[in-house]
Amino acid sequence: MSGVALAALIRERQPCVVLTGAGVSTESGIPDFRSATGIWAEVDPYQVASIQAFRRDPERVWTFYRERIHVLRDARPNAAHEALAELERRGLVEAVVTQNIDMLHSRAGSQDVVEVHGSFRSAEGLACLWTEPADEVLAQLEVSPTPSCSQCGDVLKPGVVLFGELLPAAAMERATQLARGARLVLVVGSSLEVWPVAGLPLEAPAFAIVNRGPTALDDRALLKVDAGAGETLSAALEAL
Numbered sequence: 727m728s729g730v731a732l733a734a735l736i737r738e739r740q741p742c743v744v745l746t747g748a749g750v751s752t753e754s755g756i757p758d759f760r761s762a763t764g765i766w767a768e769v770d771p772y773q774v775a776s777i778q779a780f781r782r783d784p785e786r787v788w789t790f791y792r793e794r795i796h797v798l799r800d801a802r803p804n805a806a807h808e809a810l811a812e813l814e815r816r817g818l819v820e821a822v823v824t825q826n827i828d829m830l831h832s833r834a835g836s837q838d839v840v841e842v843h844g845s846f847r848s849a850e851g852l853a854c855l856w857t858e859p860a861d862e863v864l865a866q867l868e869v870s871p872t873p874s875c876s877q878c879g880d881v882l883k884p885g886v887v888l889f890g891e892l893l894p895a896a897a898m899e900r901a902t903q904l905a906r907g908a909r910l911v912l913v914v915g916s917s918l919e920v921w922p923v924a925g926l927p928l929e930a931p932a933f934a935i936v937n938r939g940p941t942a943l944d945d946r947a948l949l950k951v952d953a954g955a956g957e958t959l960s961a962a963l964e965a966l
């Protein structure tokens with residue numbers, strides 16, 4: 727039933743912009759960093775994934791992320807990613823704004839993806855602002871504990887937003903403009919706890935939420951579906 731209700735909302739309230747979080751990728755076997763059983767319950771992010779840690783000890787940060795990159799490369803898009811890509815192909819989703827760094831939306835075929843927390847598609851030089859593509863970074867990581875910049879030789883920083891860093895301004899600006907121009911923001915798999923991204927639904931006149939468990943904005947949503955992203959979006963797609 728909830729799939730049918732969601733389908734009706736998507737059809738009626740165009741344009742629709744999607745905002746996704748970790749819950750969209752858990753069915754691909756990628757753990758939610760912030761959950762009780764997630765990675766941050768075991769390791770302190772400020773020791774391995776903060777900008778301070780990177781400046782102090784880049785090797786430790788890269789050791790952590792090298793393992794993450796391998797997990798992400800083995801992961802595959804799931805039914806939720808596929809459904810969102812299909813909705814975009816049908817002209818029913820304008821763009822996907824994602825907090826995820828796993829690139830699974832792009833791999834599922836979504837064309838317009840705004841990665842507000844960065845991704846592993848590249849690494850960057852902090853001083854020279856050079857962007858090194860992932861293939862080059864991964865090749866270097868095979869033979870060296872840290873990758874270095876092909877332009878200036880400095881150690882490269884992972885392309886993901888580290889703790890203590892600001893979100894990429896251009897991506898956040900685009901995400902905000904998309905939300906303001908939408909008649910529906912569809913939140914999928916995010917508990918809307920991480921600001922400023924959690925405020926994006928409030929930029930639109932209306933929003934709907936598909937998430938297992940409560941979110942900070944449940945009582946203001948047009949529709950809340952407390953269920954898995956894959957099953958709910960597949961049902962909505964079928965009803966459209």
Ligand SMILES: [Zn+2]
Nearest residue numbers: 851854875878
């Ligand atoms: Zn450089």
